[in-house]
Amino acid sequence: MATPQAAPTIGGGTALAGVLGDPVRHSLSPAMHNAAIAALGLDWAYLALPVAAADLAVVLQGLEAIDCRGLNVTLPHKQAAAALAQELTPLARRLGAVNTLVRRDGGGWLGANTDVEGFLAPLRALAAREALVLGCGGSARAVVAGLVELGLDRIRVAGRDGTRLEHFLASCADWAPGLEPLAWAPGAAGQPDPLAEALAAADLVVNTTPLGMASGRDPAAAARSPLDPAQVALLRPAATVYDLIYIPRPTTLLRQAGERGCRTIDGLEMLVQQGAASLRLWSGRREMPVIAMRDAALARLGDP
Numbered sequence: 001m002a003t004p005q006a007a008p009t010i011g012g013g014t015a016l017a018g019v020l021g022d023p024v025r026h027s028l029s030p031a032m033h034n035a036a037i038a039a040l041g042l043d044w045a046y047l048a049l050p051v052a053a054a055d056l057a058v059v060l061q062g063l064e065a066i067d068c069r070g071l072n073v074t075l076p077h078k079q080a081a082a083a084l085a086q087e088l089t090p091l092a093r094r095l096g097a098v099n100t101l102v103r104r105d106g107g108g109w110l111g112a113n114t115d116v117e118g119f120l121a122p123l124r125a126l127a128a129r130e131a132l133v134l135g136c137g138g139s140a141r142a143v144v145a146g147l148v149e150l151g152l153d154r155i156r157v158a159g160r161d162g163t164r165l166e167h168f169l170a171s172c173a174d175w176a177p178g179l180e181p182l183a184w185a186p187g188a189a190g191q192p193d194p195l196a197e198a199l200a201a202a203d204l205v206v207n208t209t210p211l212g213m214a215s216g217r218d219p220a221a222a223a224r225s226p227l228d229p230a231q232v233a234l235l236r237p238a239a240t241v242y243d244l245i246y247i248p249r250p251t252t253l254l255r256q257a258g259e260r261g262c263r264t265i266d267g268l269e270m271l272v273q274q275g276a277a278s279l280r281l282w283s284g285r286r287e288m289p290v291i292a293m294r295d296a297a298l299a300r301l302g303d304p
Contacts, residue, residue: 010045011043013043014043014044014045015042015043015044015045015067015068015069016044016045016046016047016063016066016067016068016069017033017037017044017045017046017047017068017069017070017071017282018030018046018047018048018049018068018071018072019046019047019048019049019071019072019073019074020049020051020056020059020071020072020073020074020077020081021048021049021050021051021073021074021075021076021077022050022051022052022053022075022076022077023050024048024049024050024051024074025048025050027048027074028271028297028300028301029046029048029072029074029271029275030046030047030048031296031297031299031300032271032272032275032293032294032296032297032300033046033275033279033293034046034296035289035292035293035295035296036275036276036279036288036289036292036293036296037279038292039289039292040279040283040285040289042283044069051077053076053077053080056077056080056081056084057084060081060084060101060109064103064107064108064109067103068103069103069282069283070100070101070102070103070278070279070281070282071100071101071109072099072100072101072275072278073098073099073100073101074099075138078097078098078099078138079096079097079138081097081098081101081111082095082096082097082098082111084109085098085101085108085109085110085111086104086107086108086109086110087104087108087109087110087111088110088111088112089110089111089112089113091112091113091116091145092111092112092113094145094174094175095113095116095141095142095145096141096171097113097138097141097142098111098112098113099112099113099114099115099274099278100112100113100114100274100277100278100281102281102282103282112278112281113142114273114274114275114277114278114281115139115142115270115274116142116145116146116149117273117274117277118269118270118271118272118273118274118275118277119142119143119146119244119270119274120146120149120150121269121270121273122242122265122269122270122273123146123150123204123240123242123265126150126203126204126240127203128150128152128203128204128240129152129153129154129203130152130153130154130155130156130201130202130203130204131147131152131154131155131156131202131203131204131205131206132156132157132158132182132198132199132202132204132205132206133147133155133156133157133158133206133208134158134184134205134206134207134208134209134226134227135157135158135159135207135208135209135226136157136158136159136161136164136165136168136169136208137168137208137209139208139244140157140168140208141168141171141172143206143208143244144157144172144176144179145175145176147204147206148175148176152204154178154180155176155178155179155180156179156180156181156182156198156202157169157179157180157181157182158182158183158184158195158198159181159182159183159184160184160185162183165181165183166181169181182194182195182198183195195231196231196234199227199231199234199235200234200235200236202235202236202239203236203238203239203240204239204240204241204242205235205239205240205241205242205257206241206242206243206244207226207241207242207243207244207245207251207253208244209226210245211224211225211226211253212224212225212226212243212245212251212252212253213245213247213251214247214248222247222248222251222252223252224252225251225252225253225256226253227253227256229256232253232256232257232260233260235257235260235262236262237260237261237262238262239257239262239263240262240263240264240265241253241254241257241262241263241264241265242264242265242266243264243265243266243267244267244270245266245267246266246267246268246271246301247301249266249268249301249303250264250266251266254266268294268297268298268301269294271297272290272293272294272297273290275293276288276290276293
């Protein structure tokens with residue numbers, strides 16, 4: 001692994017960029033972006049900026065006033081930031097969420113969503129026809145948008161809450177009309193289990209839930225998985241399993257899927273690629289130091 005670039009010296013002309021969230025101190029984005037900023041020779045500094053939901057509007061106004069060069073937006077602000085942006089890209093408007101804010105020449109913020117580009121980066125060469133998406137929250141919308149772009153024959157979305165799943169599909173109906181809802185619960189005795197059938201047929205399974213994410217507040221959280229071992233055993237060894245979580249590496253889901261023989265992908269590459277796409281929008285540069293960004297994120301995680 002290459003040694004990450006040192007952060008540039010901060011001076012009177014240093015411009016600000018950052019990530020807004022609550023909480024956000026755990027974010028890998030400052031390490032990743034500052035490595036890229038150094039590699040590009042930009043006189044910028046990228047910071048994690050904790051912002052409560054009630055303060056988001058005034059913070060965006062203030063950051064615009066001090067000529068902030070660009071912002072990433074993470075939970076829980078992605079939908080609120082979309083509502084506050086003066087303009088949205090077509091994709092951000094479709095998703096109703098932004099993860100990137102770009103300064104407009106005429107003032108205010110352009111809201112963009114680079115999560116889809118980041119999600120797709122490790123899948124471009126994937127030959128898949130059927131996908132199963134676990135979860136129906138905000139991350140699932142970006143995943144579904146990416147899967148639609150891949151042109152799959154069948155996309156099923158599994159949700160534990162039937163009402164929430166129904167609302168999710170309705171919100172995607174204009175641009176993903178072929179989505180199939182799937183109840184994420186055991187079937188009645190003697191009846192087929194729809195989730196089991198979907199797992200056995202899927203070429204690609206994507207976990208968009210937080211199940212399995214490491215948490216300092218809950219030491220047992222990292223041992224959890226959205227699928228139990230019997231469900232993992234239903235996967236075909238030729239399938240790909242993609243977990244948007246990247247702490248721990250691997251998650252329980254990816255470890256068990258790997259033991260099954262499946263190709264596994266964690267969320268770190270999505271994080272790096274969406275960050276690179278954001279930095280392109282802010283800087284106008286086309287070539288991004290993706291290797292330096294990935295290495296900085298791995299160093300922050302303590303991975304070799």
